[in-house]
Amino acid sequence: MREILGDIDRWRAQHKRIAVARVVDIEGSGPRDPGAAMAVNEDGEVCGSVSGGCVEGAVVAEALEILKNDSPGRLVKFGYSDDEAFAVGLTCGGVVHLFIQPLSW
Amino acid sequence: MIYPTLADRIRKNKPVALLTVIDGPNLGATLLTSPNVENIGTLGDQELDRVSSRDALGELEAGRTSVRNYGPSGQVTPEDLQDTPVVRVFVESFSPPPQMLIFGAVDFTAALARVAKVLGYYVVVCDAREVFATHRRFPMADEVLVTWPTPVLTERGPDLGARDAICILTHDPKFDVPAIQGALATSVGYIGVMGSRKTHAKRLERLAEVGVTKSQDLARLMSPIGLDIGSRTPEETAISICAEIIGKRVGRNVPSLANSEGPIHK
Structure with a gap:
């Protein structure tokens, strides 16, 4: 969170709606520890990261969906499995649990 | 407002923990806690706030970030957690840098x-x-x-x-x-x-x-x-x-x- 405060402050000053995604748990090998965070504003601008670049694209889509639907937040899991081999996942074989919510607090 | 206080404490290298309901009643609710100051925000229940922020201060001291499970009124023992919805709380510790x-x-x-x-x-x-x-x-x-x-x-x-x-x-x-x-x-x-x-x-x-x-x-x-x-x-x-x-x-x-x-x- 520390490294994305500057961008979030700038977006808040511009009255942009913002969603924050945070790693809350990892199973097995994961690129970033719990607490890793990224933020997405209503225009789709991004700061921070929650993986080694593997799932950020999907997080942006999810975050924009959450902002659009005024959802209170959602737990999202990204991992690797055979039937998801070509879907979004972590190449390192781990599973990452993210909580994505609007920054309404 | 929680975010401005969180950002301020992080920048001033003051220890602070952010609690967020990531599953269960009051999804998305947040509470901010630091040693020796009053909590800001609520997870939706006074007793849950008290118990979870007490735990969070312990996590903060150890520099740990984790998910903890409670009953809707802060219940923690397995017997008390039977037949009740579980509130999963993400406790994120922001310790001063090394x-x-x-x-x-x-x-x-x-x-x-x-x-x-x-x-x-x-x-x-x-x-x-x-x-x-x-x-x-x-x-x-x-x-x-x-x-x-x-x-x-x-x-x-x-x-x-x-x-x-x-x-x-x-x-x-x-x-x-x-x-x-x-x-x-x-x-x-x-x-x-x-x-x-x-x-x-x-x-x-x-x-x-x-x-x-x-x-x-x-x-x-x-x-x-x-x-x-x-x-x-x-x-x-x-x-x-x-x-x-x-x-x-x-x-x-x-x-x-x-x-x-x-x-x-x-």
Whole structure:
């Protein structure tokens, strides 16, 4: 969170709606520890990261969906499995649990 | 508002924990807690707030970030959690950054301070010579102190712990002997001392003269400083020092120069 405060402050000053995604748990090998965070504003601008670049694209889509639907937040899991081999996942074989919510607090 | 207070405390390096309901009733609710100040926000139930923020302060002290499960009114025992929805709370700890104290304002200092900043350290550079210990030479350092090691370590030593590091880069016995003595009196996780194997041997003699002879004390000194990766430039040396700090912190068996033999530069 520390490294994305500057961008979030700038977006808040511009009255942009913002969603924050945070790693809350990892199973097995994961690129970033719990607490890793990224933020997405209503225009789709991004700061921070929650993986080694593997799932950020999907997080942006999810975050924009959450902002659009005024959802209170959602737990999202990204991992690797055979039937998801070509879907979004972590190449390192781990599973990452993210909580994505609007920054309404 | 929680976010502005959170951002302010993070920036001022004050310990703070952010609690968020990530599953269960009041999804997305947040609570902010810090030692000795009132909580801000709520997870939707007073008792849940009380119990979870108490737990969060413990997590904060340990520097841990984790998910904890409660009943809707803060129940924690397995019997109380039967037949009730579970509230999963993400407790995110923001501890002040680890500190690196660098003694000696030399060329290696600037490179080490730069790499330490990349790793998130609060960096303090200390040297008694005011022409060398200047902000202009070390703009990346959080503090530049013109003073001797003893007062600095007397004042700040009690706050140093396993996550912190002391790097003694001066080769001057007037300076490095008191710095090592002061460092050994702290619980700092890493003490690195620069110098060739010959310098280290001579330094051990001088330390013995002032009574520093205990093997468990001398074993804490990583000297020559850094990993045996054949680093040459100040920047490469800085990387080798920081890699050694990471390896020591997580308890890995890394190839430290202090544990090897032969020339440092090949």
